[in-house]
Amino acid sequence: MAGMENSQELQRFLEQEKQKAMISEMVGKLTSVCWDKCITGSPGSKFSSSETSCLTSCAQRYMDMSIIIMKRFQSM
Incomplete structure:
Protein backbone atom coordinates (compact mmCIF):
# COMPACT_ATOMS: atom_id res chain seq x y z
CA MET A 1 0.00 0.00 0.00
CA ALA A 2 2.84 2.41 0.88
CA GLY A 3 4.56 1.73 -2.45
CA MET A 4 1.42 2.74 -4.31
CA GLU A 5 1.28 6.03 -2.41
CA ASN A 6 4.89 6.85 -3.34
CA SER A 7 4.43 6.17 -7.04
CA GLN A 8 1.40 8.49 -7.12
CA GLU A 9 3.43 11.21 -5.42
CA LEU A 10 6.28 10.63 -7.87
CA GLN A 11 3.81 10.85 -10.76
CA ARG A 12 2.44 14.14 -9.43
CA PHE A 13 5.97 15.49 -8.95
CA LEU A 14 6.95 14.55 -12.51
CA GLU A 15 3.81 16.24 -13.87
CA GLN A 16 4.66 19.43 -12.00
CA GLU A 17 8.24 19.34 -13.27
CA LYS A 18 7.01 18.82 -16.82
CA GLN A 19 4.69 21.82 -16.46
CA LYS A 20 7.52 23.97 -15.06
CA ALA A 21 9.73 22.99 -18.00
CA MET A 22 6.96 23.86 -20.44
CA ILE A 23 6.39 27.22 -18.76
CA SER A 24 10.05 28.18 -18.89
CA GLU A 25 10.21 27.08 -22.52
CA MET A 26 7.16 29.23 -23.26
CA VAL A 27 8.73 32.21 -21.50
CA GLY A 28 11.84 31.73 -23.63
CA LYS A 29 9.76 31.57 -26.81
CA LEU A 30 7.71 34.56 -25.68
CA THR A 31 10.87 36.58 -25.16
CA SER A 42 19.03 48.41 -32.50
CA PRO A 43 17.90 48.76 -28.89
CA GLY A 44 19.12 51.87 -27.12
CA SER A 45 19.12 52.38 -23.38
CA LYS A 46 15.30 52.65 -23.47
CA PHE A 47 12.54 51.15 -25.59
CA SER A 48 10.49 53.52 -27.71
CA SER A 49 6.83 53.91 -26.73
CA SER A 50 5.71 51.87 -29.76
CA GLU A 51 8.16 49.09 -28.84
CA THR A 52 6.95 49.14 -25.24
CA SER A 53 3.29 48.86 -26.19
CA CYS A 54 4.10 46.15 -28.74
CA LEU A 55 6.03 44.12 -26.12
CA THR A 56 3.23 44.58 -23.59
CA SER A 57 0.45 43.41 -25.90
CA CYS A 58 2.58 40.58 -27.28
CA ALA A 59 3.34 39.35 -23.76
CA GLN A 60 -0.30 39.73 -22.74
CA ARG A 61 -1.55 37.59 -25.64
CA TYR A 62 1.08 35.00 -24.84
CA MET A 63 0.09 34.93 -21.16
CA ASP A 64 -3.57 34.47 -22.10
CA MET A 65 -2.61 31.49 -24.26
CA SER A 66 -0.47 30.07 -21.46
CA ILE A 67 -3.38 30.25 -19.03
CA ILE A 68 -5.67 28.46 -21.49
CA ILE A 69 -3.04 25.74 -21.99
CA MET A 70 -2.48 25.35 -18.22
CA LYS A 71 -6.22 25.05 -17.58
CA ARG A 72 -6.45 22.38 -20.26
CA PHE A 73 -3.63 20.43 -18.57
CA GLN A 74 -5.25 20.72 -15.15
CA SER A 75 -8.57 19.42 -16.47
CA MET A 76 -6.90 16.27 -17.88
Missing part, protein backbone atom coordinates in the same frame (compact mmCIF):
# COMPACT_ATOMS: atom_id res chain seq x y z
CA SER A 32 12.38 35.79 -28.54
CA VAL A 33 9.09 36.01 -30.49
CA CYS A 34 8.06 39.34 -28.96
CA TRP A 35 11.58 40.72 -29.18
CA ASP A 36 11.86 39.86 -32.90
CA LYS A 37 8.39 41.21 -33.54
CA CYS A 38 8.61 44.45 -31.57
CA ILE A 39 12.22 45.61 -31.48
CA THR A 40 12.84 47.03 -34.92
CA GLY A 41 15.97 49.12 -34.57
